[in-house]
Amino acid sequence: MSDKLNGPKACGNWMIHEDVKYDRNNFWVKTEGRIAYIGLSDYGQWVIGDILYLDLVPQGAELLKGERFGSVESGKWVGNLMAPVSGHVREYNPAVVADPRVIQEDPYGKGWIMKVELESIEESETLLDHAAYAEFVKEQARDAA
Amino acid sequence: MTVAENMAIDKVMLTSRSQGWSPDTLLFLEFTPCALVGYHQSVELEVEEDYCREHGIEVQRRLTGGGAIYMHEGTLGWAIYADKHAPGIPADRGEMYARMCGCVTRGLSRLGVNAKFRPKNDIEVNGRKISGTGGTELDSAFMFTGSLLIDFDVDTMIRCLKLPIKKLEDKQVASFRQRVTSLHEEMGYTPDLKTVKKALLDGFSEGLGVTFAPGALNDKELILLAQEASRLQSQDWIRGGRTMDQDSALKVSDFKSPGGLIRVSVLLDRNRKRIKSAFITGDFFAYPERSILDLEAFLRNSSSDDKDIFENIQTFFKTNNLAIPGVTADHMAQAVCQAISSSAESEQVL
Numbered sequence: 001m002s003d004k005l006n007g008p009k010a011c012g013n014w015m016i017h018e019d020v021k022y023d024r025n026n027f028w029v030k031t032e033g034r035i036a037y038i039g040l041s042d043y044g045q046w047v048i049g050d051i052l053y054l055d056l057v058p059q060g061a062e063l064l065k066g067e068r069f070g071s072v073e074s075g076k077w078v079g080n081l082m083a084p085v086s087g088h089v090r091e092y093n094p095a096v097v098a099d100p101r102v103i104q105e106d107p108y109g110k111g112w113i114m115k116v117e118l119e120s121i122e123e124s125e126t127l128l129d130h131a132a133y134a135e136f137v138k139e140q141a142r143d144a145a
Numbered sequence: 146m147t148v149a150e151n152m153a154i155d156k157v158m159l160t161s162r163s164q165g166w167s168p169d170t171l172l173f174l175e176f177t178p179c180a181l182v183g184y185h186q187s188v189e190l191e192v193e194e195d196y197c198r199e200h201g202i203e204v205q206r207r208l209t210g211g212g213a214i215y216m217h218e219g220t221l222g223w224a225i226y227a228d229k230h231a232p233g234i235p236a237d238r239g240e241m242y243a244r245m246c247g248c249v250t251r252g253l254s255r256l257g258v259n260a261k262f263r264p265k266n267d268i269e270v271n272g273r274k275i276s277g278t279g280g281t282e283l284d285s286a287f288m289f290t291g292s293l294l295i296d297f298d299v300d301t302m303i304r305c306l307k308l309p310i311k312k313l314e315d316k317q318v319a320s321f322r323q324r325v326t327s328l329h330e331e332m333g334y335t336p337d338l339k340t341v342k343k344a345l346l347d348g349f350s351e352g353l354g355v356t357f358a359p360g361a362l363n364d365k366e367l368i369l370l371a372q373e374a375s376r377l378q379s380q381d382w383i384r385g386g387r388t389m390d391q392d393s394a395l396k397v398s399d400f401k402s403p404g405g406l407i408r409v410s411v412l413l414d415r416n417r418k419r420i421k422s423a424f425i426t427g428d429f430f431a432y433p434e435r436s437i438l439d440l441e442a443f444l445r446n447s448s449s450d451d452k453d454i455f456e457n458i459q460t461f462f463k464t465n466n467l468a469i470p471g472v473t474a475d476h477m478a479q480a481v482c483q484a485i486s487s488s489a490e491s492e493q494v495l
Binding site: 092 | 183208209238266278279281282283388416417419
């Protein structure tokens with residue numbers, strides 16, 4: 001995984017990258033064949049806030065799209081992390097596991113969360129592209145205002 | 146209900162609300178003595194287990210975040226379980242905290258207690274904590290919960306939880322006692338539970354603009370409660386491993402500033418590079434008086450890097466117009482950094 005993804009564009013106060021796909025739980029997914037790198041979008045990390053704890057299913061575990069694969073804690077709030085795709089966890093980013101603040105500092109680069117072997121490439125193609133995700137972010141930000 | 150059932154009820158009500166089995170609900174919980182760690186915490190690092198065992202204090206894990214707490218007959222749990230898009234519930238979490246805590250302060254005002262919401266998520270009276278809070282979510286439902294201190298046994302709390310106090314010295318214990326208050330202390334007597342529940346109910350009703358009707362667990366909820374309570378009794382749940390390495394070291398140091406001695410005790414998680422909690426005392430004079438308690442709350446879970454500590458404390462002094470004769474923000478930051486870099490009084494690594 002390269003340190004930085006290409007093509008950042010501002011959407012309100014948040015950056016959105018053009019060469020990854022997104023789900024409605026604010027995860028980005030970058031596929032390289034059957035392998036996908038997954039992380040939180042800039043908007044996603046902002047919504048969560050200062051991440052105090054991150055808890056994840058064991059490496060090798062099966063992920064099912066839309067099912068819980070971990071939890072995150074911020075300001076006494078425990079949120080569920082829902083898988084954006086189905087597959088198997090091949091690797092977690094050790095830097096993020098050691099200190100989740102890396103996600104906030106560089107959500108699309110050094111803050112990637114996990115590497116997954118996809119169950120099907122087609123499933124990841126159903127994710128939102130950057131334009132659709134930008135609309136989604138605007139909608140969410142409007143609702144929260 | 147047992148302590149495990151009290152913890153299980155959160156999962157039951159979240160499931161029930163998200164499945165549409167129940168309407169938005171306000172629930173009150175009474176407790177027998179127990180030490181409850183936050184969802185991601187480890188029992189070993191937060192609880193004095195020998196003391197709990199010897200004194201019949203049960204240990205459990207909450208579904209919600211935050212730090213370890215002590216609950217007993219002199220405390221009351223309150224919880225709201227609602228749809229995330231329910232009218233009157235702000236989508237922004239910070240605003241939601243403020244709205245929910247505002248309901249509790251409205252309720253307490255009916256008892257003549259002038260409580261306030263202290264961001265991010267405490268309820269306090271003159272800087273002294275009277276209710277902690279926490280929350281979590283499941284599908285379309287969320288819960289926001291708190292622990293109201295009615296006639297609180299501070300001494301037992303100090304002994305059953307691992308706090309930033311060195312060797313339970315009398316002076317430190319007395320000072321620590323000033324960090325929390327209770328309805329008993331504020332009202333001069335212990336109000337009965339029925340009165341407290343009614344006041345909180347009215348506070349939520351007024352604050353959310355809704356009317357509550359009494360209810361009981363339905364059949365589906367009762368079945369789920371039995372299953373969940375059994376799961377939560379297990380050591381797997383109570384002591385389950387966590388992905389992140391955690392650590393807890395007590396660090397204490399005395400810093401001599403022109404305005405007087407600043408004694409800082411911190412519980413530090415060196416792996417996560419966080420100040421878990423801080424306890425600041427000394428012979429300086431702070432104005433406003435409560436500001437040191439607010440500073441301690443501000444430092445909780447903040448970064449333990451020197452640079453961040455200086456920035457955070459400078460920001461705190463500025464935004465709170467904090468004035469301490471002979472003690473600048475930099476002196477305070479130096480005192481905290483000195484404590485952090487001192488050798489540990491006690492430490493535990495997981």
